[in-house]
Amino acid sequence: MKKKILVIDDNPMILFSVKEGLEEKFDSYQVDSANGGKECFKLLEDGKIPDLILLDIMMPEINGWDVYARLQENEEWKKIPVVFLTAKTDDYSKGFGKLVSEDYIEKPFELDELAIRIDEVLKKKGE
Amino acid sequence: MHDQIDHNAVKAILNTLRRKIARRTSDDEAVSMLSRFIEELTPQYGFLKYVSVNKAIYSESESIWVAPELSDVNEKEVFSALHKLVKKSVVEMKEKADFFFIREFQDAFEDMDVVHKSITDDIPLDEMQHEYLINRAHALSLEKNQLLINVVHSLLSVANSQLSESESVQVMEKSFLEILPQFPFFHSVNIVKNAETKGFYTVELSDNFQKIPTFQFADALYKLIYHVGNHLDFEQSSQFQTTLLQKIGKRDAELLRKLNVPIDHISFSKSHLNHQDLMQQLVQSLIEIIGERTSKYFAVAVMIKMLGNVKQSHSLLEKIKLSKTPDNYSLQFADDFESSNENELRKTVKALIQAVGAHLGRKRGDFIDELKKKLGKDFVSSLENMGINFHILEMKLN
Numbered sequence: 001m002k003k004k005i006l007v008i009d010d011n012p013m014i015l016f017s018v019k020e021g022l023e024e025k026f027d028s029y030q031v032d033s034a035n036g037g038k039e040c041f042k043l044l045e046d047g048k049i050p051d052l053i054l055l056d057i058m059m060p061e062i063n064g065w066d067v068y069a070r071l072q073e074n075e076e077w078k079k080i081p082v083v084f085l086t087a088k089t090d091d092y093s094k095g096f097g098k099l100v101s102e103d104y105i106e107k108p109f110e111l112d113e114l115a116i117r118i119d120e121v122l123k124k125k126g127e
Numbered sequence: 128m129h130d131q132i133d134h135n136a137v138k139a140i141l142n143t144l145r146r147k148i149a150r151r152t153s154d155d156e157a158v159s160m161l162s163r164f165i166e167e168l169t170p171q172y173g174f175l176k177y178v179s180v181n182k183a184i185y186s187e188s189e190s191i192w193v194a195p196e197l198s199d200v201n202e203k204e205v206f207s208a209l210h211k212l213v214k215k216s217v218v219e220m221k222e223k224a225d226f227f228f229i230r231e232f233q234d235a236f237e238d239m240d241v242v243h244k245s246i247t248d249d250i251p252l253d254e255m256q257h258e259y260l261i262n263r264a265h266a267l268s269l270e271k272n273q274l275l276i277n278v279v280h281s282l283l284s285v286a287n288s289q290l291s292e293s294e295s296v297q298v299m300e301k302s303f304l305e306i307l308p309q310f311p312f313f314h315s316v317n318i319v320k321n322a323e324t325k326g327f328y329t330v331e332l333s334d335n336f337q338k339i340p341t342f343q344f345a346d347a348l349y350k351l352i353y354h355v356g357n358h359l360d361f362e363q364s365s366q367f368q369t370t371l372l373q374k375i376g377k378r379d380a381e382l383l384r385k386l387n388v389p390i391d392h393i394s395f396s397k398s399h400l401n402h403q404d405l406m407q408q409l410v411q412s413l414i415e416i417i418g419e420r421t422s423k424y425f426a427v428a429v430m431i432k433m434l435g436n437v438k439q440s441h442s443l444l445e446k447i448k449l450s451k452t453p454d455n456y457s458l459q460f461a462d463d464f465e466s467s468n469e470n471e472l473r474k475t476v477k478a479l480i481q482a483v484g485a486h487l488g489r490k491r492g493d494f495i496d497e498l499k500k501k502l503g504k505d506f507v508s509s510l511e512n513m514g515i516n517f518h519i520l521e522m523k524l525n
Binding site: 063065066068069070072073090091092093094095096097098099100 | 421427484485
């Protein structure tokens with residue numbers, strides 16, 4: 001069964017490359033994309049609960065930090081593992097991001113590396 | 128037990144020793160002293176060639192380097208060399224190597240799990256401390272019973288400068304109760320009303336304090352002074368200090384100094400910070416620090432998660448509930464939080480700071496500095512008096 005990934009980013013290029021890249025190169029993922037926090041919550045409210053969320057931080061309207069915080073307020077959503085996928089590479093952001101997320105991946109990233117890290121998180125969650 | 132000790136652990140031990148020596152002498156002297164000791168001990172312990180003390184470039188954390196090859200040397204041998212280094216330092220510093228030197232050195236490892244067991248097993252610090260104080264007590268011809276009676280009397284008298292006689296006794300009794308778990312021998316101190324003089328209370332001892340180990344006795348006196356001072360309403364610690372010194376008298380004040388009871392450096396928080404205030408301020412400060420770099424909403428979510436994680440090993444956090452409100456957050460405490468054990472609170476505070484600072488890498492020093500600023504002087508002082516060593520916490524991060 002394919003693993004459902006939800007990627008949240010305000011950059012359409014990232015959304016496209018993650019979705020197409022993961023789905024085409026690897027047969028084991030089904031990727032939904034959300035252009036920002038609002039779209040993400042709409043998908044979740046519609047019952048599209050993914051196995052893992054890839055979350056950008058610097059987004060207009062609702063930033064990734066707040067998206068994360070809001071996910072934690074819902075009993076079902078808070079169980080979804082979150083991986084930050086971001087260009088924010090300062091020590092504080094990384095440090096605080098790693099505290100609560102399953103992984104913190106810096107942009108730019110390699111698709112193969114992304115797939116490996118996603119699999120590691122899902123494997124850990126499955127155990 | 129491991130047969131080898133990691134070279135980084137040895138580096139941490141040596142740098143701690145260097146800092147403790149520097150506090151009593153100077154940075155240059157500490158570096159030069161340790162270089163000389165290492166040179167002297169190298170013929171006996173060849174592996175000390177892997178240790179280099181950097182005289183030219185002094186840096187707070189990295190003036191002593193240890194090569195990875197040291198990790199291959201037998202642990203017993205390494206600790207034997209370290210023991211000699213500590214002993215040499217004590218001898219060399221003479222009067223400057225006080226009781227607190229060995230204790231501070233020992234305390235510095237309380238939180239360093241990697242080396243704590245080994246250092247307490249293999250370097251007889253307790254024994255060294257005891258030996259030092261026995262020698263010192265003999266030299267001082269210390270009459271502990273008389274000294275204790277005078278200190279208690281003086282404290283009562285200081286309290287009486289602000290309070291009524293009965294209130295002063297209450298403050299003393301409250302202070303004794305607070306430190307009884309740590310110093311049960313205070314059970315045998317009795318404050319009784321002197322009917323004959325119709326005046327002040329007298330202090331009687333129902334046991335002989337002469338047998339109490341001197342280092343413990345000195346520690347107990349300091350804690351007693353600190354707790355009484357904390358209950359009184361002096362504007363500044365220095366006012367309490369001056370009044371107390373006058374009451375104690377020159378001879379016993381000198382005796383206390385020689386026992387390294389820091390009567391000239393008493394510092395307590397002006398406000399009486401209770402457990403709830405401390406925890407509230409800590410959580411609030413951590414939320415602010417995280418929130419300024421991320422978002423307040425995220426910071427609250429992080430703290431909720433951290434409190435949950437740390438709760439697994441520190442059940443005191445069962446008594447705290449942090450929740451998000453529409454615009455802010457609320458922190459609620461169980462009714463019995465205030466009566467929680469201070470030792471438990473200390474461990475919980477440390478664990479929480481470590482949990483939040485866990486991944487900060489090069490920023491860990493900044494994080495601890497900023498936390499101290501956010502907490503404020505009174506809170507930092509209270510936490511330090513409770514036994515939180517911010518420097519050690521910084522070392523433990525990462």
